Amino acid sequence: MKILVVEDHAPLRGSLAKGLREAGFAVDLAADGEEGLWHALEEDYDAIVLDLMLPKLDGLSVLERLRAKGKQSHVLILTAKDAVRDRVRGLEAGADDYLVKPFAFEELLARIRALVRRRYAAKSPAVRVGDLEIDRAAQRVRRGGRDIELTAKEYALLELLALRAGEIVRRVEIWSHLYEFAEEPSSNLLEVYVAQLRRKLEAGGEPRMIHTRRGVGYSLEAMS
Amino acid sequence: MLPLAGLSLYALVEDGLVSEVDRALLTKVRLLSGAVDQADRELHLEFADPVTRDFLAGERGEHLQLYTAIGDVLYRSPSLGDHSLPLGAVSAEPAHAWVDVPEAGRCRTVTLAFEANVGEESPPGTVPAKLVLVLAHDARDVVQTLSTLRSRLVIVGLATLVVTAATLVWVVRRSARPLVAASERIAMIDESDLSIRLDASRVPSELMPIVKRVNGLLARLEAAFERERSFSDDVAHELRTPLAALRTTLEVENTRSRSPEEYARAIEAAAAIAVELQGMVERLLQLARLDAGCTAIESVRYDLADFAVETWEPYATRAHVRHLRVDLDLQHELQVSFDRELLGLILRNLHDNAVTYADPGGHVRIAVRSDDDGAIHLEVSNSGSRLDEAQASAATQRFWRGDSARTDAGLHCGLGLAVVEKATAALGGTLKLSSRVAGEFVAQVVLNGAARNPRVKPG
Numbered sequence: 001m002k003i004l005v006v007e008d009h010a011p012l013r014g015s016l017a018k019g020l021r022e023a024g025f026a027v028d029l030a031a032d033g034e035e036g037l038w039h040a041l042e043e044d045y046d047a048i049v050l051d052l053m054l055p056k057l058d059g060l061s062v063l064e065r066l067r068a069k070g071k072q073s074h075v076l077i078l079t080a081k082d083a084v085r086d087r088v089r090g091l092e093a094g095a096d097d098y099l100v101k102p103f104a105f106e107e108l109l110a111r112i113r114a115l116v117r118r119r120y121a122a123k124s125p126a127v128r129v130g131d132l133e134i135d136r137a138a139q140r141v142r143r144g145g146r147d148i149e150l151t152a153k154e155y156a157l158l159e160l161l162a163l164r165a166g167e168i169v170r171r172v173e174i175w176s177h178l179y180e181f182a183e184e185p186s187s188n189l190l191e192v193y194v195a196q197l198r199r200k201l202e203a204g205g206e207p208r209m210i211h212t213r214r215g216v217g218y219s220l221e222a223m224s
Numbered sequence: 225m226l227p228l229a230g231l232s233l234y235a236l237v238e239d240g241l242v243s244e245v246d247r248a249l250l251t252k253v254r255l256l257s258g259a260v261d262q263a264d265r266e267l268h269l270e271f272a273d274p275v276t277r278d279f280l281a282g283e284r285g286e287h288l289q290l291y292t293a294i295g296d297v298l299y300r301s302p303s304l305g306d307h308s309l310p311l312g313a314v315s316a317e318p319a320h321a322w323v324d325v326p327e328a329g330r331c332r333t334v335t336l337a338f339e340a341n342v343g344e345e346s347p348p349g350t351v352p353a354k355l356v357l358v359l360a361h362d363a364r365d366v367v368q369t370l371s372t373l374r375s376r377l378v379i380v381g382l383a384t385l386v387v388t389a390a391t392l393v394w395v396v397r398r399s400a401r402p403l404v405a406a407s408e409r410i411a412m413i414d415e416s417d418l419s420i421r422l423d424a425s426r427v428p429s430e431l432m433p434i435v436k437r438v439n440g441l442l443a444r445l446e447a448a449f450e451r452e453r454s455f456s457d458d459v460a461h462e463l464r465t466p467l468a469a470l471r472t473t474l475e476v477e478n479t480r481s482r483s484p485e486e487y488a489r490a491i492e493a494a495a496a497i498a499v500e501l502q503g504m505v506e507r508l509l510q511l512a513r514l515d516a517g518c519t520a521i522e523s524v525r526y527d528l529a530d531f532a533v534e535t536w537e538p539y540a541t542r543a544h545v546r547h548l549r550v551d552l553d554l555q556h557e558l559q560v561s562f563d564r565e566l567l568g569l570i571l572r573n574l575h576d577n578a579v580t581y582a583d584p585g586g587h588v589r590i591a592v593r594s595d596d597d598g599a600i601h602l603e604v605s606n607s608g609s610r611l612d613e614a615q616a617s618a619a620t621q622r623f624w625r626g627d628s629a630r631t632d633a634g635l636h637c638g639l640g641l642a643v644v645e646k647a648t649a650a651l652g653g654t655l656k657l658s659s660r661v662a663g664e665f666v667a668q669v670v671l672n673g674a675a676r677n678p679r680v681k682p683g
Contacts (some may be wrong), residue, residue, distance in 0.1 A: 009465045011469040012469035015472040015473040078468075080463075083458070105479075108472075
């Protein structure tokens, strides 16, 4: 899952990036409104964390321009402005959620995950595909009652495929959701992750779930 | 005015009616006085004969009485019965008076002193008798007329008074309607909505200046409240953001076990945020103190160059870490007695600004000098400015954040130059900021002599 954080306070921006990356998200960062808007228009983020008082272009203007361009990315406003009128303005401008600084990082994480679930129309944090169970709140994966330990990137890859189970997910989409703006795409690296994931999912002799669609991408399916 | 007009009218009518009666009485009394003839020592009263008597008395409502000069009654008209017409003070001129005659009621009288007509048949040298004739006229109709007039005047007066009072109340209420409307609008105004204005088009022209002044006052209040609200928002933002950064940093680091190096980096990051918070709180307190009205206190004289170096020392390490070249251009033996605390506030904020925003490897310059007029010039500049001239002049605004330089430096606190400006003003000086992109940012403080400080504390 890929998140954009638009925050002008460098220490907060850094901490958010670190915490979100460790939680399995790919994170792009922007330090002002103009840069944030550019990223948001260029990429298809699963969620955008947006400060309101930003240099160059304020957060509300970023949000309004984003919506005017038809971008439907879920936006969580993260701001020090706590007055009711500010919340109302933010939500009316097209925000999906609003969190006032200072906040508990766990709460921010929970809200971002809720926004991502909304994107994939999943009401429950648990995803089940055949005998594969993914608890997205705890980031735990089980297959046939067996716990599977995954790295952050492996988990992110599996979660994306599971949320779109039965569909072919294109390689470029996987890249854009798993990797950050500055990282160079490498097909080889993706295949390495897929191989590792397959090995862990099939360690108990279970049938293959991740299928390669040559020249297109991958799909997650429970074969009967 | 109304009672006065009524009284005047009444007096006019009364005077007219009574004068008419008096004129008639006087004519008649003169006529009657001519009807007293004297033959030697005998008096012949023509009005005593029955025909004249009838003419004078009874139904015509007139009565007469003739006295001698010493007050003996010579004749009394039968209409008086047993009563008398009083003989008042007798003078040469006819005198009028009001008299109440029993059964006849209120009468108007005229008293005339005269001499009897001495007939030709009287012996020569006959002395004419001195007589006094009192003639009374029944004036009940005049009294009645005046009474009626009085009653009507009172009724009309009262009615006019009531109508006038009612009209007055109506007119006052009607003309006060715009005032009532204005007061109702004023009552709607509170701190949550100062956008309400009085409608100048609906008030009388006499009240226009007041309405304009009130609207002007409301506009100023609204602007002041907006500034205050905006400042509070900014304060909240500036404090909440580093607090959020501090909390997030600590919480994220605490989500898992980390290496000692990672913990050391996290502690360093948290300490940097705490320092930022401390600086912000200190500047807010400085601003609050300056806003509350700071009085400069003249200090004992000290060397300005030494003071500039002393205030620079805490920033020297940061300058060294950032590889900044520091140029000190200080005029020595420059003794001043400016308030040390305020001047220290100015210099420390300017030093902090320069060290923070100078480009890595750039330079900072601190200059102190006096000019021919005795004015003191303090100048702190740094290289690598990212501001243009217009941005520099806006940099004294509180929480101004138009520059990406601050963002890049990880700082929000747009308060330092606001503090410098306030403190400079408290010392009676001026602050000038100038900058060009990729060039120098220069802050110049000019102070017009230490002796100009408003209060002197004995050294």
